[in-house]
Amino acid sequence: MTDTSNSGPVLAADGRPLKASLNRALRRQKLRAMLLIAPLLIFIMITFVVPIGQMLFRSVENQIVSDVLPRTTQMLVEWDASSGDAPDNTVFAALTKDLMVAVEKKQHTRLGSRLNYETTGVSSLFRKSGRKVDDMGEGYTDQFVALDPTWADPVFWADLMEAPSAADALPQTTDAYNAFASTIISEDEKDPRAEQPWHTVYLSLHQDLTADPAADVSGLPAEVAAAQAVAGGFASEDLAASYIKIDKDWGTVETWQTIQTYSPKFTNGYFLNAVDMQKSPDGAEWRPEDQQIYLTLFVRTMIMSMTITISCILLGYPVAWLLANLPMRQANLLMILVLLPFWTSLLVRTSAWKVLLQQQGVINDIVVWLGLVADDNRLALINNATGTIIAMTHILLPFMILPLYSVMKTIPPAYLRAAKSLGATNWTAFWRVYFPQSVPGIGAGSILVFILSIGYYITPEIVGGTKGVFISNRIAYHISSSLNWGLAAALGAILLAVVLLLYWAYDRIVGIDNVKLGG
Amino acid sequence: MVNSTFPVANVGTSCFSPCIERGLSHQSQGELGLTNTKSETAFVEFERVQKSYDGEKLVVKDLNLAMPKGEFLTMLGPSGSGKTTCLMMLAGFETATHGEIRLDGVSINHIPPHKRGIGMVFQNYALFPHMTVAENLSFPLEVRKMGKSVREEKVMRALGMVQMQDFAGRRPTQLSGGQQQRIALARALVFEPELVLMDEPLGALDKQLRETLQFEITHLAHELGITVVYVTHDQTEALTMSDRVAVFDDGRIQQLAPPDELYESPKNSFVAQFIGENNTLDGVVQEIKGNTCIVKLDSGDIIDAIPVNVSAVGERTKVSIRPERVEFDKSRLQDGAHTLKAEVLEFIYMGDIFRTRLRVAGIDDFVIKSRNAPDQTRLIPGQQIEIGWLAEDCRALDA
Numbered sequence: 046m047t048d049t050s051n052s053g054p055v056l057a058a059d060g061r062p063l064k065a066s067l068n069r070a071l072r073r074q075k076l077r078a079m080l081l082i083a084p085l086l087i088f089i090m091i092t093f094v095v096p097i098g099q100m101l102f103r104s105v106e107n108q109i110v111s112d113v114l115p116r117t118t119q120m121l122v123e124w125d126a127s128s129g130d131a132p133d134n135t136v137f138a139a140l141t142k143d144l145m146v147a148v149e150k151k152q153h154t155r156l157g158s159r160l161n162y163e164t165t166g167v168s169s170l171f172r173k174s175g176r177k178v179d180d181m182g183e184g185y186t187d188q189f190v191a192l193d194p195t196w197a198d199p200v201f202w203a204d205l206m207e208a209p210s211a212a213d214a215l216p217q218t219t220d221a222y223n224a225f226a227s228t229i230i231s232e233d234e235k236d237p238r239a240e241q242p243w244h245t246v247y248l249s250l251h252q253d254l255t256a257d258p259a260a261d262v263s264g265l266p267a268e269v270a271a272a273q274a275v276a277g278g279f280a281s282e283d284l285a286a287s288y289i290k291i292d293k294d295w296g297t298v299e300t301w302q303t304i305q306t307y308s309p310k311f312t313n314g315y316f317l318n319a320v321d322m323q324k325s326p327d328g329a330e331w332r333p334e335d336q337q338i339y340l341t342l343f344v345r346t347m348i349m350s351m352t353i354t355i356s357c358i359l360l361g362y363p364v365a366w367l368l369a370n371l372p373m374r375q376a377n378l379l380m381i382l383v384l385l386p387f388w389t390s391l392l393v394r395t396s397a398w399k400v401l402l403q404q405q406g407v408i409n410d411i412v413v414w415l416g417l418v419a420d421d422n423r424l425a426l427i428n429n430a431t432g433t434i435i436a437m438t439h440i441l442l443p444f445m446i447l448p449l450y451s452v453m454k455t456i457p458p459a460y461l462r463a464a465k466s467l468g469a470t471n472w473t474a475f476w477r478v479y480f481p482q483s484v485p486g487i488g489a490g491s492i493l494v495f496i497l498s499i500g501y502y503i504t505p506e507i508v509g510g511t512k513g514v515f516i517s518n519r520i521a522y523h524i525s526s527s528l529n530w531g532l533a534a535a536l537g538a539i540l541l542a543v544v545l546l547l548y549w550a551y552d553r554i555v556g557i558d559n560v561k562l563g564g
Numbered sequence: 565m566v567n568s569t570f571p572v573a574n575v576g577t578s579c580f581s582p583c584i585e586r587g588l589s590h591q592s593q594g595e596l597g598l599t600n601t602k603s604e605t606a607f608v609e610f611e612r613v614q615k616s617y618d619g620e621k622l623v624v625k626d627l628n629l630a631m632p633k634g635e636f637l638t639m640l641g642p643s644g645s646g647k648t649t650c651l652m653m654l655a656g657f658e659t660a661t662h663g664e665i666r667l668d669g670v671s672i673n674h675i676p677p678h679k680r681g682i683g684m685v686f687q688n689y690a691l692f693p694h695m696t697v698a699e700n701l702s703f704p705l706e707v708r709k710m711g712k713s714v715r716e717e718k719v720m721r722a723l724g725m726v727q728m729q730d731f732a733g734r735r736p737t738q739l740s741g742g743q744q745q746r747i748a749l750a751r752a753l754v755f756e757p758e759l760v761l762m763d764e765p766l767g768a769l770d771k772q773l774r775e776t777l778q779f780e781i782t783h784l785a786h787e788l789g790i791t792v793v794y795v796t797h798d799q800t801e802a803l804t805m806s807d808r809v810a811v812f813d814d815g816r817i818q819q820l821a822p823p824d825e826l827y828e829s830p831k832n833s834f835v836a837q838f839i840g841e842n843n844t845l846d847g848v849v850q851e852i853k854g855n856t857c858i859v860k861l862d863s864g865d866i867i868d869a870i871p872v873n874v875s876a877v878g879e880r881t882k883v884s885i886r887p888e889r890v891e892f893d894k895s896r897l898q899d900g901a902h903t904l905k906a907e908v909l910e911f912i913y914m915g916d917i918f919r920t921r922l923r924v925a926g927i928d929d930f931v932i933k934s935r936n937a938p939d940q941t942r943l944i945p946g947q948q949i950e951i952g953w954l955a956e957d958c959r960a961l962d963a
Binding site: 457459460462463464465466467468469470471473474477478481482 | 655656657676677678679680681682683684686687688690691692693694703704707708751752755761
């Protein structure tokens with residue numbers, strides 16, 4: 046009595062809050078339940094959720110540009126593409142330093158293929174430049190060594206760079222030397238004290254010394270001060286011209302624009318690409334009409350999946366009704382016929398359709414024999430959308446029939462009798478009484494068939510030709526042939542989003558509680 | 565029709581089975597006061613109806629039945645006795661293999677169910693789960709193309725009849741069993757059919773609710789003047805509700821009579837066993853004197869009875885006596901009545917009555933019931949008593 050009249054939490058017999066007591070009592074049970082699902086959960090997490098999440102992450106991930114070209118991308122921030130000119134020599138100097146490391150680490154070709162997705166030709170541009178990049182800045186090396194041969198001594202360099210004030214007085218040089226040293230150690234497994242630094246180090250030294258001719262180099266060896274005095278008079282090398290000599294694309298705004306646009310660590314570029322758009326200096330814009338392909342494919346996938354779903358309903362409903370209403374023996378036989386396709390390989394079934402549907406195939410032969418079409422005017426039933434719809438309707442039909450059947454099985458025949466006894470004709474009784482009760486089965490079957498067909502790959506690939514392929518075929522192409530995994534991931538993510546959106550809409554309209562797979 | 569596969573001669577060459585003849589004759593004597601049972605006045609009529617599902621076995625064998633308008637008739641019988649099949653044939657969901665079913669003088673054998681205009685209440689109500697109560701009731705009116713205002717008025721009136729006006733907007737699943745039952749009844753009545761069929765409508769309800777609804781249904785039926793065919797396997801229900809009861813067994817009507825007659829004057833041992841509690845003693849007819857006879861039981865004892873299905877001395881018979889008609893107080897018996905020795909085996913106190921189990925003439929399950937009155941004797945197990953009865957309460961039936 047006092048327990049219930051109190052406004053505070055209800056207490057158990059030992060004085061603890063009842064909720065806590067209950068939780069404690071249920072903990073063992075919960076733990077056991079967790080242990081039971083743990084193996085599957087771990088399996089799913091490791092083999093499914095994590096890889097898929099990682100894959101989807103690729104649709105926005107774009108670190109490769111800023112990782113491989115850290116200095117260049119930084120310099121490009123200030124470059125204005127609308128000026129119409131390629132960047133100046135400082136950017137090319139940064140590019141040289143980045144490329145030098147990238148070539149040693151063999152990263153420049155990967156970067157090339159990445160940027161090639163956006164602008165054709167970048168791949169070969171990087172490959173060609175990679176071969177010649179070690180010569181860039183050679184002029185500066187020669188001039189420094191001519192001034193004092195000590196500059197060619199690796200040990201002198203190593204000591205110079207270890208000096209405490211080096212990083213302040215010669216920032217770019219230090220940066221370039223560190224890149225040189227760490228790359229030499231990691232990639233070539235050589236000692237930097239035994240190797241003359243790359244030309245890029247001399248190039249950086251020249252940049253440092255000319256950038257501020259009055260910089261304080263007092264803490265460094267006398268050679269530095271001597272070089273500082275004359276560096277301004279060194280013949281400067283036109284890096285831009287050398288690069289343009291390798292490939293004239295280096296002189297175009299487009300190339301640099303591509304690098305600039307894709308320098309951030311994350312990009313929406315793949316997603317824009319997946320909906321037939323592209324990045325431009327003015328933001329997103331439509332691709333030229335002749336390059337638009339994905340939206341058409343998405344729309345086609347949707348429309349064809351819906352067509353397949355509707356044909357499955359039309360063909361499956363009567364069969365499911367028969368299954369649910371026939372006597373046991375006949376129903377079992379019919380059920381075996383329905384399940385038979387499940388026991389046959391998908392590939393075999395699809396190939397069979399290829400035999401049946403082709404122009405010289407069985408169906409065309411029969412239609413011609415019957416005189417319905419002329420021999421020289423045979424129906425095109427395969428390698429187009431028709432072929433995909435026919436084959437996939439056949440393949441997915443059991444997924445419609447089974448949920449329909451299990452729902453219809455639970456509708457007592459008394460309802461139809463009641464409706465008829467109340468004066469309804471057979472049709473009215475079916476339409477007003479039986480059909481509404483079978484809608485949950487249609488819903489379940491439709492969701493199954495639609496979601497399965499939206500991601501179907503094998504059948505459209507074999508019987509679809511060019512007009513009957515789905516978005517999944519394009520995704521597969523990007524995964525296995527073009528290796529543009531980012532775009533494949535973006536297309537996949539959009540497909541997933543569309544499915545979830547449809548599922549949500551379905552829940553709002555029909556109500557997911559109305560979906561029954563059985564019982 | 566299908567009957568060509570099994571000759572009619574096999575199942576019933578004699579036009580009417582004896583029990584049906586008796587049933588009809590009883591109807592003419594019954595309290596309804598109907599003297600004319602010819603088909604012209606019968607509202608529902610089965611004539612020589614047979615039904616087989618598999619072509620090998622008859623589920624309904626030569627059924628003849630005539631019902632006047634406004635009658636409440638119950639088909640009672642154990643499961644598999646053919647009573648539901650009869651109802652389904654009348655509703656049109658099963659076709660008769662042979663014979664004719666007439667409604668108001670018109671043969672309905674070939675009329676589809678939806679054109680028969682017969683209201684029906686199903687065993688599990690069969691309320692459409694995707695419609696509200698009001699929509700369920702409105703359905704038969706909609707298919708009859710009635711206007712909206714007429715429909716609404718009729719629906720409310722039908723709901724009023726079963727006191728369910730407040731539930732119009734509910735779904736059937738939100739109602740209790742008894743409420744669903746009422747709605748099912750209202751739906752069967754809303755389009756004002758003259759004939760309503762009910763297939764064990766109260767089977768799923770608890771005892772108390774069942775009794776309330778039994779009363780309500782009979783009341784409503786009489787008030788509206790509708791003809792009702794009611795199927796049940798519950799004999800109490802049959803006895804309390806009906807004008808007449810048709811007891812089914814083995815595809816035939818064993819007896820068709822008003823409830824009191826059925827209980828007090830069963831025509832054969834099946835009906836005697838099936839309706840109410842009953843003591844049965846086996847024996848041989850020893851002597852027949854007018855409307856009484858003497859039966860010698862297998863134990864050698866002699867008892868008085870009235871001959872019902874026995875006609876000759878030496879015939880074997882089952883003697884049937886109701887527990888409440890057995891007397892153990894000698895002063896209440898007629899002079900010269902035969903008595904039997906009995907040993908009390910068990911005494912059960914049941915509140916309003918005492919139920920005593922005896923060993924009589926070699927059987928252990930002879931039961932007597934006595935009213936719990938202040939002067940009533942409470943028998944003690946082990947006690948030796950003598951029992952007897954009035955000869956007219958003891959019926960010598962077929963063996």
